[in-house]
Amino acid sequence: MSGQRAFNLLKEHQQTTDRLISNFNSEDLRAILEEINIAFQENHQDALKFQETRDKTLFPMIGYRHALLQRNLRCTLAYLYNRLMKLKEIRWHLGPVITPDIKEALTEPEIQWFNNYSKLLTNYMTSFPDAINLMTDIKPPKALFIEVKCLIDHGKLELENGETVLLQRNSIHYLPRTECEHLIRQGILEHISH
């Protein structure tokens, strides 16, 4: 009856630094919902009792339970909301595909939310005549072609002009910036500067 559990849940989310997103804690969440329900039931009973007896000593306790209920609600909603914001960030940094290790930390509705968000973003970007890709040109471009070094074996990359490049580990390529920027952001290529 102290709201500590809900607070800990939120702390757990915030203090996760060794991974992108913490596992969805459905066990604690359910316990907190139960706590909210109990507080509501008890308040309801006390309110009925007050109507009969007009006993003012019930007030402080009703007040406390109500505050507790609001607090638990706030912590829980903040937990869910901040997880979604994290997912949003992941969409912008890692692209539209969730890797399995992130996926196992999520619940089904969260995955759905991610896919919907992803779809909205793609629709928005393709709604322009030239289909702007907002993920590119995060820094002002200076040259059309850049030199990149491949950090891991990635396989073949087909360029827009039909050429294919084999991205092998430690190989160096001279590629159009627009076509390899997203690979650099994903950590597959490294931009070499002189």
Next chain:
Amino acid sequence: MKRTYYPNYFSIDDIIVTQEKIPCITEQELSNLGFLDQSHSSTDLKANQEVQLPLWYILQVQKERGRNQFYDVKIPNIYKSTYSEICKADATAVDLGKLNKHFYELGRYVSHFDRNGFVGRMIYETCRSRMKYLKDLCNNINNEQRNESRLDHIEYHLFLEGSKTNKKFSEWLQESTVNIKTSEMVVNHRKRKRALMEAENAIAGSQKT
């Protein structure tokens, strides 16, 4: 995520601040709330009893009853005159982070309960005199020293942001080429993956032998 100064409903920072406990004195007998004071085992809170209450509860009571008839809220020690004397003498010498991680934010809430307007003035003055010191810290890019315990939460984030901006500025002055970088999130993600793989390999290796 963008931090806004005015706390919104979902703000984790604000929730953490409102979890803080504030000393209060009960103004009347409150039945059944004895569990709030863990040092006594009675079921009721008596009048004039001192009890530590979480800020979120006090704020809710305040909101509902207009004037709070249940509790008289006291000012926490760190906002009292002894500390304010130190802050007045040399605010930069105080390790704010050690007093309270959310010194300013908590102070903002506490100042509502302070009828003399003393706390408000104190946090304003403290912040004002520490700003220049914070700016100096940011200018020192090579400063690897961890300042976390010295700074308040807000100050710490200002410091991070400030030193990042300074670094970018000096890069721009040197006209270093614009490099596309792997996003920070991916780097962290990959680090974790590698650690996981290494651990798995170690286990597999030990099983073989």
